[in-house]
Amino acid sequence: MTSRLLCAWVLAASVGLAAPAHGADRVIRVTAKRFEYAPAEITLRRGEPVVLELTSLDRDHGFRCDELGLRADVKPGEVTRVRLVPQQVGRFPFACDVFCGDGHEDMAGEIDVVE
């Protein structure tokens, strides 16, 4: 399994600047398959650096969270790492943006940032 670090575009107002992952960062593994993410709800603490490790169990998918400035391709056999430091409390929806079939529109989740 190959791995890569995603250079995500980041909205500085809502998350901290992207940077190489640090060993101490909390890692959250997220899998994607038609037509769901697991977990579909990701709870983060404001100010805590985390790395999302995204991989697909079946075919190409996407991971898009505009409010946190995140977008990544999620492919089978690869781990895409997205580092973020959420700066804003709230619920931020994410969704698949690579068409994957009849159910694509329902492939979504939420990042819940708490204090």
Added chain:
Amino acid sequence: MDDLDRRQFLKLGGAGVAGAVYVSGLWPQRVFGASTGVEDFGFVQLSDTHWGFGDPSVNPDFAGTLEKAVASVNGLRRRPDFVVFTGDLTHTTDDGDERRRRLARFREIVGALQVKSVRFMPGEHDASLDRGAAFTEFFGDTHYVFDHKGVHFVVLDNVSDPTGSLGDAQLAWLRDDLATRDKAQPIIVLTHRPLFDLAPQWDWATRDGAQALEALVPFEYVTVFYGHIHQEHHHTTGHIAHHSAKSLIFPLPAPMSVPKKAPIPWNPARPYDGLGFRSVQTTHHAEDTTLVEWPVAKVSR
């Protein structure tokens, strides 16, 4: 980029039977220039027919709506020169054989259109799961150009790549096609997804659409007609106007107006509400160019 102010150019058709009429002379930029040699002609845009969709709670007439629209087009008093379908001809399926059956039945139904020419392009439901293979078997190339009475039409495919991209090869083809053309020649782009970022979180965008628009900017008269969002929407990027068409299966909410994008339920009190098709009529006088939004059902016109 500016949203057009509907109040600036909306005129209602007579007695509510003709649909909404949009007059290009009131647009920030004309669709056609008066001195470009464009001859009088009209065409009809139908979109997002989703043949094979079968949820009666969303559209209880899912099997009959397309045929009604075809009859309505055939009933237009002013016969269009041609008809275009801007994608999502069929509803997606994982089964390639079923996809071909849907494309075949769709082609059979629209074969009743009484026009000289019908132009097709895919939507993601037709093409994203097999990168356009089945669509191509039935309708040929997914991107192409044609000319009609002085207007250069460019059909772009932003769906065969499931990421919703045109791709470098198609962009290079577009630049090559445009390279030798007179910058005053009117250009109409036909495509499925919006070329600008209408609502990327809802997949209402084309990842590399900005590159296509950049290639079109030097041209004086450019208009884009697209589908995908199942509603009428008007927008400009610089001097380029973008007009989306209604669907012929179910309407969708306004961009980002609700937390979750989902079909607007059928209203028994107003059947076919939010569905319809569009005619575009132009003359060499730009101020006479109109877009007319027609309902599905056959009406007096």
